[in-house]
Amino acid sequence: MIKNKIIKFETKGFNDIVDITKEASDFASEFTEGLLNVFVQGSTLSVTTIEYEDGVIEDLKNAISRIAPEDIEYIHNLKWGDGNGFSHVRSAILGPSISIPINEGLLRLGTWQQIVVIDFDNRPRSRKAFLSIVN
Amino acid sequence: MIKNKIIKFETKGFNDIVDITKEASDFASEFTEGLLNVFVQGSTLSVTTIEYEDGVIEDLKNAISRIAPEDIEYIHNLKWGDGNGFSHVRSAILGPSISIPINEGLLRLGTWQQIVVIDFDNRPRSRKAFLSIVN
Amino acid sequence: MIKNKIIKFETKGFNDIVDITKEASDFASEFTEGLLNVFVQGSTLSVTTIEYEDGVIEDLKNAISRIAPEDIEYIHNLKWGDGNGFSHVRSAILGPSISIPINEGLLRLGTWQQIVVIDFDNRPRSRKAFLSIVN
Numbered sequence: 001m002i003k004n005k006i007i008k009f010e011t012k013g014f015n016d017i018v019d020i021t022k023e024a025s026d027f028a029s030e031f032t033e034g035l036l037n038v039f040v041q042g043s044t045l046s047v048t049t050i051e052y053e054d055g056v057i058e059d060l061k062n063a064i065s066r067i068a069p070e071d072i073e074y075i076h077n078l079k080w081g082d083g084n085g086f087s088h089v090r091s092a093i094l095g096p097s098i099s100i101p102i103n104e105g106l107l108r109l110g111t112w113q114q115i116v117v118i119d120f121d122n123r124p125r126s127r128k129a130f131l132s133i134v135n
Numbered sequence: 136m137i138k139n140k141i142i143k144f145e146t147k148g149f150n151d152i153v154d155i156t157k158e159a160s161d162f163a164s165e166f167t168e169g170l171l172n173v174f175v176q177g178s179t180l181s182v183t184t185i186e187y188e189d190g191v192i193e194d195l196k197n198a199i200s201r202i203a204p205e206d207i208e209y210i211h212n213l214k215w216g217d218g219n220g221f222s223h224v225r226s227a228i229l230g231p232s233i234s235i236p237i238n239e240g241l242l243r244l245g246t247w248q249q250i251v252v253i254d255f256d257n258r259p260r261s262r263k264a265f266l267s268i269v270n
Numbered sequence: 271m272i273k274n275k276i277i278k279f280e281t282k283g284f285n286d287i288v289d290i291t292k293e294a295s296d297f298a299s300e301f302t303e304g305l306l307n308v309f310v311q312g313s314t315l316s317v318t319t320i321e322y323e324d325g326v327i328e329d330l331k332n333a334i335s336r337i338a339p340e341d342i343e344y345i346h347n348l349k350w351g352d353g354n355g356f357s358h359v360r361s362a363i364l365g366p367s368i369s370i371p372i373n374e375g376l377l378r379l380g381t382w383q384q385i386v387v388i389d390f391d392n393r394p395r396s397r398k399a400f401l402s403i404v405n
Contacts, residue, residue, distance in 0.1 A: 001136070001271070002168055002270050004238045033272055035307055035402045037170055037234045042245040043186040050362040051313040055346035056355065063338045063359045068198045076190035085191065089198045092185040096248070097234045099307045099367045101400040103274045108400055110312040113366070130236040130243055132170045134269050134404050135272050136271070137303050137405050139373045172305055172369045177380040178321040203333045211325035220326065224333045227320040231383070232369045265371040265378055267305045269404050 005131045011045075011119035013087075015061040019052045020129060021114040024100075027131050028107040034135030036107060039097045041128045044087035044121040046094035052114035064090055064118075087120035094118065102133070140266045146180075146254035148222075150196040154187045155264060156249040159235075162266050163242040169270030171242060174232045176263045179222035179256040181229035187249040199225055199253075222255035229253065237268070275401045281315075281389035283357075285331040289322045290399060291384040294370075297401050298377040304405030306377060309367045311398045314357035314391040316364035322384040334360055334390075357390035364388065372403070 007023045020038070028036050040047045050056060067090065074085025098115070101108045109115070119125055142158045155173070163171050175182045185191060202225065209220025233250070236243045244250070254260055277293045290308070298306050310317045320326060337360065344355025368385070371378045379385070389395055 002170060004168060004236050006238075033274060035272060035404060037236070039234060039236050039243070041243055041248065043184065043248040048362045049313065049366045051358055053346065053350075055344070055349040056358045056362075059344045059346050059355050059359050060362050063363065067202060067337060067363075074190070074194045076188065076194050079190040080188075085194050088186055088191045089194050092183045092191075092195050092251075093198065093202075093229060094363060095230060095233060095365060096184045098365060099234060099309060099369060099402075101274050101307070101309050101402045103276075103400065108309070108311055113311065113313040116362075130238065132234075132236045134170060137305060139303060139371055141373075172371070174369060174371055174378070176378055176383065178319065178383040202337060209325070209329045211323065211329050214325040215323075220329050223321055223326045224329050227318045227326075227330050227386075228333065228337075228364060230365060230368060231319045234369060265373065267369075267371045269305060 003133045007129050009127055011125050011127055013119050013121040013123045013125055016119045017057050018117045019114050020117055024115050024131055025107050028102045031102050031133055031135050032105050034102040034133050035099055036102060037099045037132040039130045040117055044084055044091050045119045046091050047098055047117050048094055049113045050116055051112040084122045087122060090120040138268050142264050144262055146260050146262055148254050148256040148258045148260055151254045152192050153252045154249050155252055159250050159266055160242050163237045166237050166268055166270050167240050169237040169268045170234055171237060172234045172267040174265045175252055179219055179226050180254045181226050182233055182252050183229055184248045185251055186247040219257045222257060225255040273403050277399050279397055281395050281397055283389050283391040283393045283395055286389045287327050288387045289384050290387055294385050294401055295377050298372045301372050301403055301405050302375050304372040304403045305369055306372060307369045307402045309400045310387055314354055314361050315389045316361050317368055317387050318364055319383045320386055321382040354392045357392060360390040
């Protein structure tokens with residue numbers, strides 16, 4: 001009915017974008033019909049889909065930095081001194097989860113559409129993504 | 136298989152950010168494995184996750200106001216005069232739903248990751264969030 | 271348990287916003303309780319909810335263009351020459367999926383809340399959206 005799988009990986013922080021498509025596809029390949037949800041645990045990272053190509057990756061980092069720049073004042077930083085106010089804001093805007101259908105045995109991503117985790121934190125982190133398949 | 140629960144609450148509008156983690160966790164605690172979806176009904180609010188801390192909350196409000204400022208011209212306002220063009224735009228960008236796994240009896244949020252509803256409207260509202268658990 | 275349906279449609283690209291609420295509601299009407307997921311296939315489009323009203327639609331296009339303007343430099347364009355760097359960035363920020371509950375036989379959208387696909391690409395496209403209902 002539902003099957004959960006946790007994948008773990010290391011990131012460098014600072015908008016590090018990690019492609020987890022292979023892990024997700026491998027897990028999905030055990031099913032014929034279903035729905036895969038990807039959830040990232042934490043308040044300074046997000047998950048989305050993108051063409052995993054160096055240029056686009058840089059372009060996305062630039063856009064995210066325009067939305068919540070690293071070098072403006074954050075009240076979170078003034079209060080707690082941990083310097084990652086921009087990370088929390090970016091994470092809340094991009095969100096923690098996406099869902100992708102499995103249909104006729106295939107995870108139905110587009111050809112140029114990969115599943116990526118973006119770590120917005122200001123230091124390297126050990127991270128977990130939860131894959132849940134409903135079928 | 137699927138269990139829906141509606142929670143109701145009042146907001147002040149104008150980026151009011153309401154923490155609904157307790158209601159969601161209480162509902163999730165009835166299950167061992169599953170997937171919780173949170174959906175907010177309406178076109179001037181959103182749901183996401185964030186560290187529910189006063190500083191970060193203010194920082195997020197500021198970032199959202201940069202994306203869709205309250206004091207620029209909106210065609211919606213010119214046509215309908217209800218003054219909440221910025222609210223609709225913010226809601227469409229942040230989105231209406233998130234999904235979080237329940238694994239080994241726990242809703243798998245991070246330690247500093249809370250579920251929040253953000254009401255972007257320009258007046259107090261009575262709101263509904265739909266919690267759906269698939270298992 | 272899960273039922274997938276693919277809907278196909280044409281878009282004009284350049285922020286073309288297509289209302290797919292009717293297709294989704296018709297599919298949902300076959301169920302009493304459930305959860306509908308909408309996923310769009312591709313790396314230059316997104317799905318969200320909004321009041322489908324000409325003014326708001328234009329206001330959203332303007333906000334998205336502020337987040338990732340068409341007329342700035344994108345590394346993706348410098349490398350590949352296809353000119354749609356802005357499209358990829360917008361798609362990653364708004365995301366590929368949303369989930370909406372079906373409760374007591376109704377798809378629980380708000381009165382002014384429609385399901386829309388936004389095609390950010392820089393040319394007309396033939397598109398697919400996957401509707402998955404879990405129940």
